[in-house]
Amino acid sequence: MSSTNTKDPNAAVGLEGGTIIAVTRRARLAEFWYYFSQNRGAVIGLYVFLAIVVIALLAPVIAPHSPSMQNRGSFLLPPVWQEGGNWSFILGTDAVGRDLLSRLIYGARFSLFIGVVVVSVAVSVGILIGLIAGYFRGAVDTVIMRVMDIILAFPSLLLALVLVAILGPGLVNAMIAIALVQQPHYVRLTRAAVMSEKGRDYVTAARVAGASNIRLMFKTILPNCTAPLIVQAALSFSTAILDAAALGFLGMGAQPPTPEWGTMLAEAREFILRAWWVVTFPGLAILITVLAINLMGDGLRDALDPKLKRS
Amino acid sequence: MLRFFLSRLALLIPTFIGVSIVAFSFIRLLPGDPIMLLAGERGMSEERYQQLQALYGFDQPLFVQYFNYMTDLLQGDFGTSIVTKRPLLQEFLTLFPATIELSLCAIIVAVAIGVPLGVIAAVRRGSWLDQTVMGAALVGYSMPIFWWGLLLIIFFSGILGWTPVSGRISLLYFFPPVTGFMLIDSLLSGQAGAFKSALSHLILPTIVLATIPLAVIARQTRSAMLEVLGEDYVRTARSKGLPPRRVIGLHALRNALIPVVTTIGLQVGVLLAGAILTETIFSWPGIGKWMVDSVFKRDYAVVQGGLLLIAAIIMIVNLIVDVLYGLINPRIRH
Numbered sequence: 001m002s003s004t005n006t007k008d009p010n011a012a013v014g015l016e017g018g019t020i021i022a023v024t025r026r027a028r029l030a031e032f033w034y035y036f037s038q039n040r041g042a043v044i045g046l047y048v049f050l051a052i053v054v055i056a057l058l059a060p061v062i063a064p065h066s067p068s069m070q071n072r073g074s075f076l077l078p079p080v081w082q083e084g085g086n087w088s089f090i091l092g093t094d095a096v097g098r099d100l101l102s103r104l105i106y107g108a109r110f111s112l113f114i115g116v117v118v119v120s121v122a123v124s125v126g127i128l129i130g131l132i133a134g135y136f137r138g139a140v141d142t143v144i145m146r147v148m149d150i151i152l153a154f155p156s157l158l159l160a161l162v163l164v165a166i167l168g169p170g171l172v173n174a175m176i177a178i179a180l181v182q183q184p185h186y187v188r189l190t191r192a193a194v195m196s197e198k199g200r201d202y203v204t205a206a207r208v209a210g211a212s213n214i215r216l217m218f219k220t221i222l223p224n225c226t227a228p229l230i231v232q233a234a235l236s237f238s239t240a241i242l243d244a245a246a247l248g249f250l251g252m253g254a255q256p257p258t259p260e261w262g263t264m265l266a267e268a269r270e271f272i273l274r275a276w277w278v279v280t281f282p283g284l285a286i287l288i289t290v291l292a293i294n295l296m297g298d299g300l301r302d303a304l305d306p307k308l309k310r311s
Numbered sequence: 312m313l314r315f316f317l318s319r320l321a322l323l324i325p326t327f328i329g330v331s332i333v334a335f336s337f338i339r340l341l342p343g344d345p346i347m348l349l350a351g352e353r354g355m356s357e358e359r360y361q362q363l364q365a366l367y368g369f370d371q372p373l374f375v376q377y378f379n380y381m382t383d384l385l386q387g388d389f390g391t392s393i394v395t396k397r398p399l400l401q402e403f404l405t406l407f408p409a410t411i412e413l414s415l416c417a418i419i420v421a422v423a424i425g426v427p428l429g430v431i432a433a434v435r436r437g438s439w440l441d442q443t444v445m446g447a448a449l450v451g452y453s454m455p456i457f458w459w460g461l462l463l464i465i466f467f468s469g470i471l472g473w474t475p476v477s478g479r480i481s482l483l484y485f486f487p488p489v490t491g492f493m494l495i496d497s498l499l500s501g502q503a504g505a506f507k508s509a510l511s512h513l514i515l516p517t518i519v520l521a522t523i524p525l526a527v528i529a530r531q532t533r534s535a536m537l538e539v540l541g542e543d544y545v546r547t548a549r550s551k552g553l554p555p556r557r558v559i560g561l562h563a564l565r566n567a568l569i570p571v572v573t574t575i576g577l578q579v580g581v582l583l584a585g586a587i588l589t590e591t592i593f594s595w596p597g598i599g600k601w602m603v604d605s606v607f608k609r610d611y612a613v614v615q616g617g618l619l620l621i622a623a624i625i626m627i628v629n630l631i632v633d634v635l636y637g638l639i640n641p642r643i644r645h
Binding site: 154159166262265284294295 | 325329340450452454455465603621
């Protein structure tokens, strides 16, 4: 019985077999795409994001050099269009002669990896805690929400910075810290959605039919709460990339010589007035990635949550 | 109104206790013994170790330690910096005005530019102006501000030579701090050029710190205005022949500002997080840089106390925003 799994409880009533459900799913996807594609920025964002994903996946194929190879005799070479640049290092080289373009291409892998891991961890932990808080209410709820308030009382970057100081600098610890400071948002969203869905007739019907708490939480209620969570996931994907880059920049994230964009910026800082390219390009890569994801996030919100006005 | 205020204040107490537990546990969660960290690579004798343990109270049970810590806190004793040996609160109070000055300037810039831009974008909905403003706001919102600061330094300090790279004022000027706000102190000092120097040091950090709040406020103002512009009372005001400027400025904007005030309040946390990066880039001697430096110097007393103070400030500001919100929007008081 996959019918209880569909998003709209009314659509599931009286449907037999998988074909009709498949059709309604396709129709819903078409509807989603219709609203999503109304937002031109969102479509551009999607294409840019897909391009970044392809670049990250194919990094070993398209990068002209190894990201860690130091080329003696070509330190701080400017980009090709500037005097002194040459075609084998299109965006120039850094202070130890590594090809900037190749490092940026490999850096895309880290940024996407950070985004995926942080969001997956924050979403799954946040949803689980939020479901428990919203479903059981009472003392459990109070304790959980107070703990979330405590986490939210600190500026997220500061808390992440201190957590990394406890755990020790590094990419994995930075991701754990960022996931931890992000999950209260999912807890709150899930809890609010669960509380508004819990009193609906279809939940009561399922309960009367004998569904267990676990089934009610995960199969009956959760699928109807996903829209705001998807939008939040898109937005926190970009926040995760920004925060990880900021930690890298402060020396607490990925450690050199990892070609993570924030770490590259930290390494480039001392050459800021001598070699503009080592500073400009890594930041531009962060900006483009984050911007593309935020554009997509706006489009997702328009398509999934018609109640919210376009802003 | 007082009851509303007190009920909100009462809600803060458990959160504050929780925050103090987090800050307290922090120093105990760290890998390694805090006393051995003090000794550094030299190490220390067993006798001296015991002595220091007793001095810092680490030999007592955890809950006794926490109780003592809270008793000290309530008496205004936040501990002593391990590195400078100065009382923590004193260091905080010396550095905090620098952060306030920067944050205030940033929020003023963000509101002064963000609100009008949002209003214009809403009134001219769909025009190229709207699209440009909203496009720029999205870029601002997506900006890695640490990079943005470096770019501004390259352009304005490196290429044009207009602004200094770091600090609060040129080393040429010296005067005792009166208010802690460099702009005011430099004026009070009466030294020629001091105010200009302070101002030129402030410009770039302000722009960097204002960027994200500005973008958020512009987006929020626009969507709040769009909502309000469709309301009946706005149509009534229009139909009775009021000039558009009056309708938008008086009838629409005042109501649209209600959610915007909340947004502005919520930016305080964003500002303090942004201050960490901004102050690091511009070597601005405020609490953001203080915290980062302490993390690197492993001055855990400062990190612990700083976390607590910063969280307390954010909670108090959020409380004020809540109360303000209740004042301008009586509906939520009940």
